[in-house]
Amino acid sequence: xxxxxxPHCGARDEIEFTYRGDATVARPGPDAGVDAFHDYxxxxxNPRGWQAEWWQHSxxxxxxxxxxxxxxxHEIRAVATATETLEVPGA
Amino acid sequence: xxxxxxxxxxxEGFRGNSGWQPAWRKPAPKAxxxxxxxxxxxxxxxTAFYLAEVHGIRNVAVLERGLIGQGNTGRNTTxxxxxYMLPENNNFYEHSLKLWEGLEQxxxxxxxxxxxxxxxxxxxxxxxxxxxxxxNSMRLNGIDAEIIDREGVxxxxxxxxxxxxxxxxxxxxxxxxxxxxxxxxxxxxxxxAADARGVDIIEHCEVTGMIAEGGAIQGVRTxxxxxxxxxxxxxxxxxxxxxxxxxxxxxxxxxxxxxxxVSEGLKPLIDCVVTFGAGHFYVSQSDKGGLxxxxxxxxxxxxxxxxxxxxxxxxxxxxVSMIPALGRLRGLRSWAGVMDMTPDGSFYICKTPxxxxxxxxxxxxxxxxxxxxxxxxxxWTIAKDEPHRLNAAHTLDRFREGRMLDERGNGxxxxxx
Numbered sequence: 015x016x017x018x019x020x021p022h023c024g025a026r027d028e029i030e031f032t033y034r035g036d037a038t039v040a041r042p043g044p045d046a047g048v049d050a051f052h053d054y055x056x057x058x059x060n061p062r063g064w065q066a067e068w069w070q071h072s073x074x075x076x077x078x079x080x081x082x083x084x085x086x087x088h089e090i091r092a093v094a095t096a097t098e099t100l101e102v103p104g105a
Numbered sequence: 106x107x108x109x110x111x112x113x114x115x116x117e118g119f120r121g122n123s124g125w126q127p128a129w130r131k132p133a134p135k136a137x138x139x140x141x142x143x144x145x146x147x148x149x150x151x152t153a154f155y156l157a158e159v160h161g162i163r164n165v166a167v168l169e170r171g172l173i174g175q176g177n178t179g180r181n182t183t184x185x186x187x188x189y190m191l192p193e194n195n196n197f198y199e200h201s202l203k204l205w206e207g208l209e210q211x212x213x214x215x216x217x218x219x220x221x222x223x224x225x226x227x228x229x230x231x232x233x234x235x236x237x238x239x240x241n242s243m244r245l246n247g248i249d250a251e252i253i254d255r256e257g258v259x260x261x262x263x264x265x266x267x268x269x270x271x272x273x274x275x276x277x278x279x280x281x282x283x284x285x286x287x288x289x290x291x292x293x294x295x296x297x298a299a300d301a302r303g304v305d306i307i308e309h310c311e312v313t314g315m316i317a318e319g320g321a322i323q324g325v326r327t328x329x330x331x332x333x334x335x336x337x338x339x340x341x342x343x344x345x346x347x348x349x350x351x352x353x354x355x356x357x358x359x360x361x362x363x364x365x366x367v368s369e370g371l372k373p374l375i376d377c378v379v380t381f382g383a384g385h386f387y388v389s390q391s392d393k394g395g396l397x398x399x400x401x402x403x404x405x406x407x408x409x410x411x412x413x414x415x416x417x418x419x420x421x422x423x424x425v426s427m428i429p430a431l432g433r434l435r436g437l438r439s440w441a442g443v444m445d446m447t448p449d450g451s452f453y454i455c456k457t458p459x460x461x462x463x464x465x466x467x468x469x470x471x472x473x474x475x476x477x478x479x480x481x482x483x484x485w486t487i488a489k490d491e492p493h494r495l496n497a498a499h500t501l502d503r504f505r506e507g508r509m510l511d512e513r514g515n516g517x518x519x520x521x522x
Contacts, residue, residue: 015413015414015415016413027415028413028415029415032404033404033405033406033520035518035519035520036359048505049505053355055448055504056357056448056504056517057355057356057357058346058355058356058358058359058519059346059350059355060347060355060356060358060359060360060406062344062347062360062408065406067405067406069405083405085360085406085407085408085409086407086408086409087409088407088409
């Protein structure tokens, strides 16, 4: 069971949250071309280690959050709001 | 080459079982091979077996980081079926099911294949229409499928609560040729048969890097030294992207957890495989008597091989809804496998951007039932350097080309497949 420290609501159980994907991919500009959109939609680094990811506090404040979470230990090291930046170690 | 037979078991019984030999050798790696297969699970061992058996390529090594069959091959619910809808998928899975049907004879090894039938329950008109559509799609491709009504479900699986207050059972889509197999024996059987045909199975040999020159694979670096090969096949389930990163490209894969559970042993209770239509739950009974069951993904990426409690609670809740008698049951064990989830829920058996590097990957939850078919098609693709028609559509490029194989229509979300 993860305990996720929501910046707005405090620490809550993972059942209140929904995973919403890798937070390191950025939507390309409208003229970026097919390859850029293909990479944005489909290709992932899928790290075995630290990953920045989107979570929505769907049963709480409903805000989108960025989490720095380890994909083997499940440790959560940092949380940020959607507009803040997260440093990913080793990335 | 009848190394295992009823007569042999009888004979060994009189000799204190002193005559059995290890089922495969433990060779040291050679400096080079014709083909190196990375991953000693069912898919990798099957690839090596079919390379030797069908294509006559016997100078093959299977490299395994740990021990044979201790990854996802031993971490599933052992269900075998081919009840898919899209022709690209159901033709492939039907080929795999046909290989299952003759697998014990091909391998000379008892994998305890049991065609006990798979029922997918439906609970309302819309689900019945979807089941009819899928069943018709199967029959158009020559696969057995039947719609059974409530009485049919009751006859095959009387323990199911037909009168669930919220989701009463209307009937089910039945594939009689589906069933279960003994997962560990599948790994051991393929290992035994591949070894007997000259394949080197090298355990405790972790791949640490890829050797490529001019965009072509030359071999791999491992914890037991460099191994050269002009062709390398990947069959590493959830760790596919870790290895493709070594080769310098990314793939449409995200690694998620899927849990499975087994209960204490019971007298015979469920003699088919039955899946709930109103929640993610599927169950069968092992030959030892334990109920083996599972549900959906835990919901976020992990390489942890251990499940989390909210999903375990959800699976048990769905199980009790379908079979209230399970409420008195005690769970015995649970475990999780790492699934390489793809954006459309279908798999990859294909060439890669690196010449001579091939992969069987992206199996989502469908890996176990695909084991012989995956090995067969992967071996074909490696041997001929081109896909068989059964896996021609299962490329890494299908998203770029707009040819998604999306059985469920969930959109490009890895965790939603």
